[in-house]
Structure formats: structure tokens, C-alpha cells
Amino acid sequence: MPISNHAFGAIEASVYAPEVFAQGLPAAQRQAHGDRPRQPAAEDAAPLLALEGIGLSFGGVVALADVDLSVRPGEIRAIIGPNGAGKSSLINVISGVYRADRGHVRLYGARYAQVPTQRLARLGVARTFQNLALFKGLSVLDNVTSGLAYRTRSNFAGQILGIGRTRREQQEQRGRADQVLEFLHLTDVRDRLAGTLPYGLQKRAELARALVAEPRLLLLDEPMAGMTAGEKSEMAAYVRAARDRFATTVVLIEHDVGVVMGLSDRIAVLDYGRKIADGTPEEVRNDQRVIDAYLGVASGNEEGADI
């Protein structure tokens, strides 16, 4: 899968193109989505996720100040910024780990002062973490299967005795997990303990755990942090393939500007908790404030390098 065939002008065409659904899941699997909106993306499509006037501070330190952000269905939306710009805080506000002091989060039109973390999976939101958050004591397969735990209907007594719907439920969940493992080329390590995998594979396994629930919105907190250049482009390819196959919307935080430029449809730039730019990679690349605040040293660096 080539990384940068996203011509910047052709973003609208690539988002939710008909072939996305053609490549998507078989009908049987789509059932779980219910009446997922399938409107074609356009400039004025209702945002899947919108942040409105988000403010957050820890003690006297302002982490986020009056941040607005809108994410359209089906796009890959990047949030970049220097260290301490508030990127992770933003993801934590979206996923309800933090409660914003001001403003609110709009998810599929519903307004939340704090997104209910416990119901996040049911709402169709999945996320990964900056520092690996796999369950080290479980196998890769069990980790990925646990991404479906919120759907489990059987109770512990039924599971102990193996009666009722337990067996069928378990088989179905394992089947789904296996499909995702195959999709991300993790089948070889499916029975290994997650804690024993090399770093890059752990990151990918975490992506698999988030993807198995086929989320409508996927939040990736630095999915490529600490990876080699080769691993980064591989991961970028997986992120795009996941978007195309599961028709999901991706919000991702990343340090590596080069990877982000090629991968995302739109980019928001944070600096000291404020949004200083928002637009297509091309617009962001040419934005003087971004160049001043963040890309300054890299303005002549078209290949993209770590900043």
C-alpha cells in the first residue's frame, strides 16, 4: 500500500468513496453497526465529532484554551503540535478520561460536558494510548478479543458452566478477533503473551484491539511514537487500510510531521494549548504561524523528519 497517494486536492473524493463500502465488511458483520450513517462526505457534512470551546487547566497550568475542532465522517484527522501543546489532553477530553473545565464535546450530535468513558465502546469510539496499554498477562488474541468485552451478554456463571449462549458468543468473538489479527498481519503472534512482543508489534496489537469493535471513531494517541522510519510508514499504511476497510473515522496525534502530511486529510495544529492552524496538509504547511511556532526548522524539509 503506497503511503502518499492522497493528492491533497482529491481528499473529498477519497473519503467515503463507494469502493470503501465495497471493500468493507460482509453484510453479516455490518449488522452490529445498526443504522450507521452513510452520508457521503462533503464540506458541509455534519461533523461526527465536534469540540466546542474546550478549556482545561491543571492547577494554574493551562493545558487547553478555547479549542474548537470538527471531524467529518470518514476522514483521517491529525492533531500535531510540539511537546506539551495539549495533544494528549485533547484525546483524553474526547474519550472522557478528563473532564473539560469549559466547553463541550459533541459526538454524533449529542452534547457531553464529559464523555461517559464507561459507555465509550458502546458509542462506537475506540482509542489507543501513547504509552502501551495492552494487557500484558493476556495473549494477543485475548487482548484483541477483550475489545469486544462490552458486547458480552453471558454472565460468569454461564461461562463457568459453559451453558447458554456462552460458547457461541465466545466463538463469534474469537472469529472476529482472528479476522482483525489477519488484517494487521498479527496471526503469527496470536498466542503469545502481549507483554513479550517487540514494541512495534505491541503498538499494532493495540490498534487491533481498538479495531475489533469496528468503531465509528478511532482515536490514536501517537500510534507511531518511538518507531523506526520503516515501522512508521508501515503503521501509516495500516491506519489508512483500517479506515478504508472498516469505514471508520480516525483522529490521530503524531509528532512526525512528515508521516502526518502524507496520511491525513486535515490537520489541526496546537501550540501552548491553543489551536493555531487548521486545514489541509497543504494549507498547514504554508501557514506562517505554524512555520513560526512549530515547523520553523523544518520548513525546507519536504521529506519530513522528526521534529
Next chain:
Amino acid sequence: MSAIATQLSPAAALPKWLAPLLLIAFAYVVIPLIGNSYLFEAILLPFLALSLAGVGLNILTGYAGQVSLGSAAFMAAGAFAAYNFSLRIEGLPLVASIILSGLVAAAIGIVFGLPSLRLKGFYLAVSTLAAQFFVQWALTKFSWFSNDSASGVIDAPKLSIAGFEFDGAVGRYLFALTVVVVLTFLAHRLVTSQTGRNFIAIRDNDTAARIIGIPVLKTKLLAFAISSFIIGVAGVIWAFAYLRTVEPAGFDLDRSFQILFIIIIGGLASIRGAFLGASLIVVFPLVLSRLGGFLLGDLFDSGVLDMSQRIVLGALIILFLILEPDGLVALWDRVRRRLSLAWQSS
């Protein structure tokens, strides 16, 4: 990968359930034939009761990651509940009274598990101490629990199921063995189920567990309930089958620590570990007293024995924490792998 796979192939050729099944058959058929009453009374009965308590605590601490220092309180709750059920409800079958007393222990476990919704690690451990002190205090303070007996020590009723009496050491051993086998099998099924995997998920990363939609609070309380149920039944075995008396003093903080040591030495998050740890804890003082008596003669009186037990046990725990944090189970698996490798190459 392939190297590891070939290493394990001889073990993999045997079905997994074969070894436990052979062990159970041995325990049911061979041991009653060869054992004497000392073996049953002094070794096997306490071993079975403590193993079961270890299995229960391992579900809570090893799998779900919630440290508890209140195990002996749940054992006491189970023992006293069973005593009172059989005393006050005429004609209640023994099995029903055991299940009911497990449920009583589970309810108490849920109550004292509530702090786990806000507390973690050491803070939670300290708050479970409240269970330990409260239950022991209540059982001593209110003589109703011990049927107003003057000494607070009461005789346990006879063990009989459907008219069949489990008399004598062998009978009580077979009774305890059956309860332990059944509950251990169910515990094994639990920890390999989705609920068991949820326990591990909460232990390893509770934020991630919450985000992917595992009901963290409910799962924690479920771990407390199931663990306390098993520990409560272990208390019934301890009092009814092993000591044949019920008294609060036997379920003090020392007992809680003993059970915690069992799972640390045996191996956290392992059913087998509870049995290995319990066998060490039970057999080790006996070996020490024999060895001490043999080496030092009369110098080695009960005071010295008690002290040396504590010292050696303490040193052993420190050694385990440093050298083999995964416990006897990891040691056992490593030895077995070496042996099978040696067997293969020869």
C-alpha cells in the same frame, strides 16, 4: 518460535487434562490406602483447606490484582455461617449449608470490596484489614454467633451427606478433597472465561479496560464476591473437617498473611500455584521441626521452632520475590521443560 514449539512438543502430545486427572485419581484411590491418620490430620487436611483459600485469594489478588489482607475474615465468616446454619435450621443438608455460608462470605466480601472502587494497591490492602479486624471483633463480641458458648470455642457438627457420615480422618479427608476438587475445577473454568480475562485486564491496565467497555466496578466486586465465596468454603473445611472446632482466634491476621504468602510463593495468577504454595507452607514447619530436633536435639524446643519458622519463612519469601517473582509454578515449569528436553536429546 519454532524452537520453542519443538521444545514443548512432548508435553503437548499429552492432553492437558490428563495430569490433573491422574493426580485426582491418585488422591482418591491410592492415598486413602497408604495414608495414616497423621498424614491426614496434620498434613493433608490443612493443606486442602489452605489450598482452597489460596485459590480464592488468587482469583482476587493474582488475577484481578486487588490486594487483600482479609482472607482469614472471610474464612471465619464462612465457618461461623455454616455452624449457625446447621445449628439453627433443622434438617438443612450439609451441601446447602456450605453453599449458603459461601454466599454469606461473598456478601461480606462485596461490602469490604467497596473501597476497591476508589482505592488501589497498598491503600486497598490496608482497607481490607478493616474486614479482618471487624469480623474477628464481631464474632468475639456477639456471643450469639457462637451460640452463647462460654469459651467461645464450639464443636463443629458431624459431616454427613444424605445419611452417609464422613467419619474419621479418611472420611473427612475425602469430604474436603471433593469440595476442593469441585471448586478448583469451577475456578479454573472461571479464570479461562471472558470474566477471568476481564479480571486480568483490570489488573494490567484499568484505564484501558474501562475505555474498551469492561464494566470495571462490577468486575471488581464480582472478583471480591467469588474470591470470598471460595475462601468462605475453605473456612468451612478448615473448621469442620480439619480442626473440628470453630473459634475466632484461628482466623487471625497471621492466617491472612499465611494465605497471601501461599499465593506469592506458589505463583500469582495460577491455580496450581495455590497448591504448590500451600504444600510448602504446610510441610515446611514439619520438616523444620524434624530437622531441628535431629540436628540440635533438646535445644530445639517449641519456642525455638516457632522463631526459626518465622525467620526461615521470611527469608524464603524474600528469596522468592527476588529470584523467582513468578513463584514455584514458574520453577516447576522450567524444571519440567529441562527434563523433557533432556529426555528428548537422549
